[in-house]
Amino acid sequence: MQVPAVFDYERASTVEDALALLVRHGPEARLIAGGHSLLPMMKLRLARPDVVIDINELKELDYIRVEGDELAIGAMTRHATVLESPLLAQHYHIFAEAERVIADPLVRNRGTVGGSLCQADPSEDLSAVFAALRGRVMIRSATQTRTVDARGFHVGPYQTEVRDAEILTEVRVPLRPGSGSCYQKVERRAGDWSIAAAGAFVQLEGDLVVDVGIGITAVGAEQFTCSEAEEILRGSDGSESVVETAARRCGELCNPSADQRGPVDYKRHLVAVLVGRALTKSIARAKGDMS
Amino acid sequence: MRVAIKVNGQECSSEIEPRLLLVHFLRSTLGLTGTHWGCDTSNCGACTVWLDGVPVKSCTTLAAMADGHEVKTIEGLESSGVLDPVQQGFIEEHGLQCGFCTPGMMMAARALLDRNPDPDEATIREAISGNLCRCTGYENIVRAIRWAAAHQTAQEGAIA
Numbered sequence: 001m002q003v004p005a006v007f008d009y010e011r012a013s014t015v016e017d018a019l020a021l022l023v024r025h026g027p028e029a030r031l032i033a034g035g036h037s038l039l040p041m042m043k044l045r046l047a048r049p050d051v052v053i054d055i056n057e058l059k060e061l062d063y064i065r066v067e068g069d070e071l072a073i074g075a076m077t078r079h080a081t082v083l084e085s086p087l088l089a090q091h092y093h094i095f096a097e098a099e100r101v102i103a104d105p106l107v108r109n110r111g112t113v114g115g116s117l118c119q120a121d122p123s124e125d126l127s128a129v130f131a132a133l134r135g136r137v138m139i140r141s142a143t144q145t146r147t148v149d150a151r152g153f154h155v156g157p158y159q160t161e162v163r164d165a166e167i168l169t170e171v172r173v174p175l176r177p178g179s180g181s182c183y184q185k186v187e188r189r190a191g192d193w194s195i196a197a198a199g200a201f202v203q204l205e206g207d208l209v210v211d212v213g214i215g216i217t218a219v220g221a222e223q224f225t226c227s228e229a230e231e232i233l234r235g236s237d238g239s240e241s242v243v244e245t246a247a248r249r250c251g252e253l254c255n256p257s258a259d260q261r262g263p264v265d266y267k268r269h270l271v272a273v274l275v276g277r278a279l280t281k282s283i284a285r286a287k288g289d290m291s
Numbered sequence: 292m293r294v295a296i297k298v299n300g301q302e303c304s305s306e307i308e309p310r311l312l313l314v315h316f317l318r319s320t321l322g323l324t325g326t327h328w329g330c331d332t333s334n335c336g337a338c339t340v341w342l343d344g345v346p347v348k349s350c351t352t353l354a355a356m357a358d359g360h361e362v363k364t365i366e367g368l369e370s371s372g373v374l375d376p377v378q379q380g381f382i383e384e385h386g387l388q389c390g391f392c393t394p395g396m397m398m399a400a401r402a403l404l405d406r407n408p409d410p411d412e413a414t415i416r417e418a419i420s421g422n423l424c425r426c427t428g429y430e431n432i433v434r435a436i437r438w439a440a441a442h443q444t445a446q447e448g449a450i451a
Contacts, residue, residue, distance in 0.1 A: 001315070002331045009292060009309035009355045032356070036333055039312075039351045043331070052309065054356055104421025106336060106399065109345045110352070190420040191334065 004042035011054045015167060018055050019142045022165040025051040031167065032056075033076060034110035036103070037119040061114070061169055064088060071173045075114025080105070082113060092173070093285060094132065094181035094199050098125045101183075104191040114168045122157045123193040123218035129183065130171055131224035132199040132215030137161070138170040145169075151223040176211060179203035180285025184274040188261065194218040195261040198250070198274035202238060202282040209238045209283075214246075214275060219267050220255030228253060229275070238283045247276035294358040298323070299367030309355050314338040316354035317364055325365035325394050329423075336422030339395035340364045346402045348421070365394035368401060376439040377401050386435030388426035395422045400436045409440055 010025070012018035022029055030049035032038055033056065041047040055061075061076035064085050071091060073082070082088060083099035102108060102116075102125050116126045117137065130137075130150035137148045139162055148161045150171070155161060162168050185197035196219050203211040212233045215224050229246040236242045251272030258264050284291075295304045298321060305320050317323045317340065326349060329337030333351040340349045341363040368375045377400045380386060387393045396419055403410055403418040410418070415436050416429070424432060 001328075003312060003315070004310045007309055009353070011355075011358075032353075035353065035356070036348075036351050039353070040332055052353075054353075056356060103333075104336070105418055106339055106346050106348050106421035107333060107351075110347050 002043035004039065005045060005048050007042075007049055008051045009054065010051060011057060013057050015058060015060060015140060015169060016142075018053060018058065018167055019140065019165065021051075021053045022167070023142060025053070027164045029053055031118075033112040033115035034078070034107075035115075036107050036111045037115065037121065055167075066175070067172075069175050071175060073113055073171045073173070075112060075117075075168050075170060077113045079103070079108035079111045079113070079116075083108060091175055092133065092179075092181045092201065094129055094183045094201065097183035098129045098185070098197075098199060101125065101185045101187065101194075101197075107191070113171060117153065117171070118160055118162055118168055120154050120156075120158050120160045121193075122220070125183075125185065125194065125197060125217055127154065128197060128215030128217035128224045129199050130173070130215070132213040133173045133181070133201060134213050135171050135173040137168055138172065139166050140169045141166045147172075151225060154223060176201065176203045178205065178286060179211070180282040180287070180289075182278045182281035182285065184278045184281075186270060186274065193261075196256070196267055196270040196274055198271060198278045200275065200278035200282045202233070202279060202286050204238065204283070204286040207237050209233050209236050212279075214250060214279070216250060216254055216271055216275065218256075218261075219271055220257060221250075221253070221271075222255075226250040226253050226275075233279070238279075240280075243276055243279045243283070247272045247279060250275040292355060292358075294354055296354070296357045296359075297361040299363055307354055309353065311354045313340070313342075313349040313352040313354045313357055313362070316357075317349065317362070320354075323364050323366050327391055327394055329391065329395075334423065335392070336395040336399065336419075337392050339398045339422060341398060341402065344402075346399050363398075365397060368397060375401060376443040377404065377436065379442065380435035380437075380439035381432075384431050384435040384438050386427070386432045392422055392424045392426075396424070396432055400439065403436070404440055404443065408444060410436075412437070 028050040061074040063074040088095040135150040181201035183199040199215040232246040251268040256267035327337035329335040338349040
């Protein structure tokens with residue numbers, strides 16, 4: 001029977017309350033939201049916090065709404081809510097397509113957007129989604145709120161910009177009229193981590209690609225993306241050959257490791273194929289093909 | 292710490308360690324052994340129960356997190372001695388062999404049918420994709436859930 005090591009449990013009822021508890025208990029305290037990453041790590045002693053602060057009562061962070069020209073997603077929004085959100089579906093296919101392949105329905109009922117990002121697993125899907133969409137992450141402490149680009153949020157594997165006594169409260173994504181987006185993932189079995197996955201958005205004006213974002217996960221891509229491939233596409237006509245060149249570049253520039261999910265050359269090939277599909281589908285959707 | 296959790300409609304209060312997992316609280320503290328404890332890594336779904344009406348994996352939930360909330364286990368699925376159509380479906384369609392995954396399967400299936408009374412096969416397979424079975428290969432389980440959908444519709448039709 002695997003059980004976590006001994007810890008003290010606290011429950012926060014508001015963001016201020018959670019921040020005060022973090023201040024009081026110091027750096028050995030950890031927030032727990034869905035718990036589906038943290039608790040398995042605690043069972044394995046990969047994480048051993050002295051204090052666990054339960055933030056599941058923070059309903060104030062459970063929302064998806066439009067604010068100005070941005071989508072705002074609260075950190076405590078569950079994966080199941082993101083999957084089924086009509087508002088997100090209206091603006092970006094990538095959210096539901098990514099969520100459908102994150103873990104399984106039971107895990108998605110508990111897991112949260114903020115929890116996934118803060119866990120910062122190198123194979124995590126939403127990190128690739130927000131990197132593709134060039135989202136911004138809002139981080140609060142007792143004294144200030146600061147904003148970090150999604151592409152600067154990950155400091156390393158399992159490490160983020162969120163410091164002691166801070167909470168990730170919200171993720172923001174710009175609305176982009178005339179854009180299409182898509183997520184493509186290959187996994188070994190239902191609910192597994194990716195062998196590789198790619199997300200993209202393409203924004204068109206006429207036939208011109210005016211903006212583009214590419215997110216890649218599980219293959220060691222810096223900040224879950226490939227800006228050089230984006231530059232190949234930006235300003236182009238988004239033709240088949242340009243997409244293919246950009247996709248191949250993603251495969252070349254990522255840095256996958258050989259493991260039980262496959263050798264390096266296979267993963268590079270897979271990245272190129274998935275990025276190509278995600279871009280092609282995004283372009284078709286930007287042109288009005290809503291399938 | 293002391294927790295008070297409503298389990299299958301009954302208020303249960305107990306002194307626990309914060310690290311106690313919900314699955315062990317149900318099985319060891321309350322003696323409700325219908326909830327099975329399988330892989331321990333949130334993969335197999337044998338420990339599936341409802342927390343405030345939503346199916347979750349109880350091996351990855353602290354009992355402390357359920358304090359003040361409602362839990363429903365497989366023991367709470369039948370009412371007044373009448374099996375839930377999902378339970379009856381597993382009997383009718385031979386939806387189990389060893390039975391280990393069955394409670395979790397049933398809790399996931401009941402949650403699906405409450406939201407979608409007439410799911411197609413793909414929807415059923417998606418809904419139980421977090422519940423692993425090592426015996427039947429899912430064919431009979433899917434048939435059992437379809438049986439439940441058909442018979443609860445018939446029941447509701449009869450009442451209407």
